[in-house]
Amino acid sequence: xxATNMSSETNQNSPNTYNYIIAGGGMAGLSLAFFLNQSSxxxxxxxxxxxxxxxxNDHTWxxxxxxxxxxxxxxxxKWKGVWFHGTNNFSKLLDLQDYTYKMIRGIDxxxxxxxxxxxxxxxxxxxxxxxxxxxxxxxxxxxxxxxIKDELAIVKTNKGDFFATDIIFxxxxxxxxxxxxxxxxxxxxxxxxxxxxxxxxxxxxxTLFDFRIEQKNELRFVYVLPHSETKALIEFTLFSDNLITDxxxxxxxxxxxxxxxxxxxxxxxSDEYQISETEFGIVPMSDEPHEVFPMxxxxxxxxxxxxxxxxxxxxxxxxQRFLQRLVKSLEANxxxxxxxxxxxxxxxxxxVLLNVMLKNRTPQDEIFTRLFKYNSPIxxxxxxxxxxxxxxxxxxxxxxxxxxxxxxxxxxxxKKIF
Ligand SMILES: Cc1cc2nc3c(=O)[nH]c(=O)nc-3n(C[C@H](O)[C@H](O)[C@H](O)COP(=O)(O)OP(=O)(O)OC[C@H]3O[C@@H](n4cnc5c(N)ncnc54)[C@H](O)[C@@H]3O)c2cc1C
Numbered sequence: 001x002x003a004t005n006m007s008s009e010t011n012q013n014s015p016n017t018y019n020y021i022i023a024g025g026g027m028a029g030l031s032l033a034f035f036l037n038q039s040s041x042x043x044x045x046x047x048x049x050x051x052x053x054x055x056x057n058d059h060t061w062x063x064x065x066x067x068x069x070x071x072x073x074x075x076x077x078k079w080k081g082v083w084f085h086g087t088n089n090f091s092k093l094l095d096l097q098d099y100t101y102k103m104i105r106g107i108d109x110x111x112x113x114x115x116x117x118x119x120x121x122x123x124x125x126x127x128x129x130x131x132x133x134x135x136x137x138x139x140x141x142x143x144x145x146x147x148i149k150d151e152l153a154i155v156k157t158n159k160g161d162f163f164a165t166d167i168i169f170x171x172x173x174x175x176x177x178x179x180x181x182x183x184x185x186x187x188x189x190x191x192x193x194x195x196x197x198x199x200x201x202x203x204x205x206x207t208l209f210d211f212r213i214e215q216k217n218e219l220r221f222v223y224v225l226p227h228s229e230t231k232a233l234i235e236f237t238l239f240s241d242n243l244i245t246d247x248x249x250x251x252x253x254x255x256x257x258x259x260x261x262x263x264x265x266x267x268x269x270s271d272e273y274q275i276s277e278t279e280f281g282i283v284p285m286s287d288e289p290h291e292v293f294p295m296x297x298x299x300x301x302x303x304x305x306x307x308x309x310x311x312x313x314x315x316x317x318x319x320q321r322f323l324q325r326l327v328k329s330l331e332a333n334x335x336x337x338x339x340x341x342x343x344x345x346x347x348x349x350x351x352v353l354l355n356v357m358l359k360n361r362t363p364q365d366e367i368f369t370r371l372f373k374y375n376s377p378i379x380x381x382x383x384x385x386x387x388x389x390x391x392x393x394x395x396x397x398x399x400x401x402x403x404x405x406x407x408x409x410x411x412x413x414x415k416k417i418f
Pocket of ligand 1: 023024025026027028029049050051052058059060061062063128129130131171172173279280282283301302304314315316317
């Protein structure tokens with residue numbers, strides 16, 4: 001068994017038994033462990049199980065915030081302004097004022113968080129394949145359902161079974177997102193880190209959205225995150241219900257680099273850059289309700305727990321917020337929510353936007369262009385963070401084309417009723 005730090009009290013008393021098991025030690029699992037380790041719960045024994053060693057740069061996470069990040073030391077780049085290139089030649093360097101747009105590389109996150117967690121002898125890491133997460137039974141005693149005393153929740157793996165006395169936090173589960181009553185689409189993307197022969201990028205000026213590419217009746221954009229004057233991540237992103245072939249992602253990346261990206265007045269030629277890293281991802285964009293508490297003593301977190309914002313696919317910053325709330329409620333011994341504020345109004349807005357996009361009711365690049373053209377970027381970022389008030393939401397929604405949104409809202413309401 002490839003487990004380290006096997007020294008907690010619980011382990012000594014009954015092998016393979018922990019207070020908490022974190023099934024899936026990726027972004028959400030490690031963030032949760034990071035916050036638990038800083039809390040009054042740091043003496044709980046915790047087992048973190050993941051199939052991967054977490055020694056590759058498998059993600060680049062970007063997010064915006066006003067505050068200091070819990071991971072401030074490993075932020076690779078920070079920006080106070082971002083480019084937006086929309087439809088009808090609308091291009092603007094947006095001033096983020098008190099927000100900062102930040103980038104963390106996955107490998108830096110793993111190399112920072114894991115060694116900190118390993119210093120706590122109550123935290124154990126196990127590299128294994130999880131086959132099943134089994135919660136506890138609640139048995140009816142008279143009127144009420146009650147827990148069977150001392151029953152343990154189980155994570156089954158190819159290296160044996162592991163038991164949790166308190167909770168299993170599961171980020172390894174993946175929903176199917178196939179319920180036709182809901183809106184299900186995908187955010188999928190391929191990115192290249194390219195290195196150029198000559199200084200090409202302005203380090204202080206990333207591109208948040210570049211819609212100046214063929215849309216093909218979907219939402220397609222590129223973002224550019226400069227690491228230095230000669231190195232940047234270029235990511236080709238689509239919101240759609242179908243994936244495309246690898247060759248197609250690469251075709252559009254190459255086309256963007258060689259035909260849209262400019263160095264002064266010139267384009268970059270194919271022999272003037274090299275690809276040093278690649279990144280690929282698929283993120284669900286869905287309004288399907290997530291079963292956050294599928295069984296007693298099991299809580300789904302991260303993508304499994306519905307932390308991804310349905311209409312944008314962002315989840316890094318939301319996960320940090322939700323997981324900090326989750327730890328606070330665990331500390332206070334309160335009935336544990338999953339940390340999400342289930343705001344029905346915000347959920348409705350997400351669903352309406354998904355409906356507009358899935359039914360292609362209006363050119364989608366135009367929606368984003370109008371949002372950023374007619375509102376301050378701060379308002380839009382606040383809106384995407386779900387921090388705006390009802391009246392601010394109405395003011396923002398007022399700037400996008402109304403008929404398609406009214407039709408979508410009607411469709412959503414009818415679906416809910418019938
Ligand atoms: C390439 C990429 C870039 C992204 N960029 C951004 C971004 O810039 N900003 C943003 O807000 N969001 C971004 N996202 C969305 C989101 O933040 C990430 O998907 C994030 O990693 C989700 O965290 P998670 O913990 O739910 O999933 P993960 O980080 O994928 O963690 C799940 C873990 O479970 C493990 N696992 C799964 N099944 C098993 C099993 N059966 N046995 C053992 N282990 C298992 C996996 O190995 C993994 O480590 C990105 C997503 C991807 C894929």
